Amino acid sequence: MLTDLEIAQKAELKEIDEIASSVSIPDKHIRRYGKHIAKISHQYLNELQDKPDGKLVLVTAISPTSAGEGKTTTSVGLAMALNKIGKKSFVTLREPSVGPIMGIKGGAAGGGYSQVLPMEEINLHFTGDFHAISLAHNLLSAVIDAHINFDNELRIDPAQLYWPRTMDMNDRALRQIIVGLGGSANGYPREDSFVITAASEIMAIICLSKNLVDLKERLARIIVGRSYDGDFITVKDLNVQGAMATLLKDVLDPNLVQTIEGTPAFVHGGPFANIAHGTNTLTATKMALKLSDYVITEAGFGADLGAEKFLDFVCPVGGLNPSAVVLVASIRALKLNGGASKKDILEEDLSALEKGFENLKVHFENIHKYGIPVIVALNEFPTDTEKEREKFDGLCKSNSIPYERSSVWAEGGAGGVDLARKLVELVDGPSDYKPLIPMDLSFEEKLDKLAKEIYRAGRVDLEPAAKSKLRLFKKQGVDRLPIIVAKTQYSISDDDKKLGAPQGYTFKVRDLNLSAGAGFIVVVAGKIMLMPGLGRDPNAKQIDVDADGKISGLF
Incomplete structure (x- = not known):
């Protein structure tokens, strides 16, 4: 059996100009990064304002486990399946963070025959967005310490600084550090910390900003700490929002790539859903809505995290109106949620499946509170037994939960056609979307x-x-x-x-x-950390590159 990386490397990609042409993006708005990647100017969205929006579909999942649910894989496969039934579709995803890729997750561009490509570039340096965000973030960190070192006109209290440093790598040793050692020439000794780049406020700002003016205004509002008088100190006080925005100007432009079957995809922005709001940029989603009939977008981790934040925060802020939600589950993940051990995951366990089904039921009920139609996508694995599938079917029927099987990992878009058809029926029905958590509450x-x-x-x-x-x-x-x-x-x-x-x-x-x-x-x-750490046997040990530049072990 081929690995995800081997499948990706054997795929024949279309040139990015062909992908852009398929959704009528003018050449003047395209900035190419080689043959298969391009940035599309965020200003192109201004020219699309009079075009109607397509239907927005959110893909989320049950609480994740090490067994895998296949949320990104399902998102990619569903977009391809919609194309197969004659619907013009687009998929919008977040950019992977390198830290988890080198840790335990491996690649984050889908899997099997439902991937966004070129997989290696997307999973590693891509177009440099994460690097630019890290630079802008650490520029601010450096400016703060320089200001304190030279007269400190703003009277910044070093004991009340909120702004950490950042890097896009899992490194637990940087969670709490001391900076400024080595004498007065090196600054004022103080306690500091690092967060992973996906947790940087600048990452969240990029995903929410409309344009460069909005970006600079948001950067200016960042609160870095307090003065000795107790007042908030902002980036505007330090007057570096212009320099930060200069480093970030290209990051605002969505990254255009393609699925393994040539469906257009924006992969843009990368906030974690267990730390930040967990969805791709508003610009990418809004642009895709103007360029297609259906936009499949994904929110990180389980529905209690990414989906809740998308529906309660991102949609109201961005003026988005989702038409349906796809809730991804797998039998093996449900068994883990039901108490089965990872070493026994391949064994039939109807009892654990039934207990774990309660997790799916909670997420399904929660999404219904937003007034949006929901369908469950059962991501199938070869190890699922017939009795387990029958049990799952019975549990769904007894709880009035609609579902459809999905085999997009093995079959690509063809494995999601039934799901796509049911989704179209769902989208054509009533939707009374309304946030559950009103903005005006205390x-x-x-x-x-x-x-x-x-x-x-x-x-x-x-x-x-x-x-x-x-x-x-x-x-x-x-x-x-x-x-x-x-x-x-x-x-x-x-x-x-x-x-x-x-x-x-x-x-x-x-x-x-x-x-x-x-x-x-x-x-x-709880115990959530804003800077992850590598495990005992990190995935980085498996990754290599040969003399010809061919990567192995990525996923």
């Missing part, structure tokens, strides 16, 4: 509603650090911003050990971070 009301309605908690507990931050935010008048929860992706709760469908527990919030430029408050819950 912070406490937002968090309480989210924790109880989506996470199924019994109560919310703010630890002392979070309470202190909330008092500060209220004093500064920023406490009513939307909330984005940073928590474990492995459970609907704040505890990665609570698998399946826990309820009635206490949802613990340990800290709050203000992302004023992006326009939200980050609620840090």
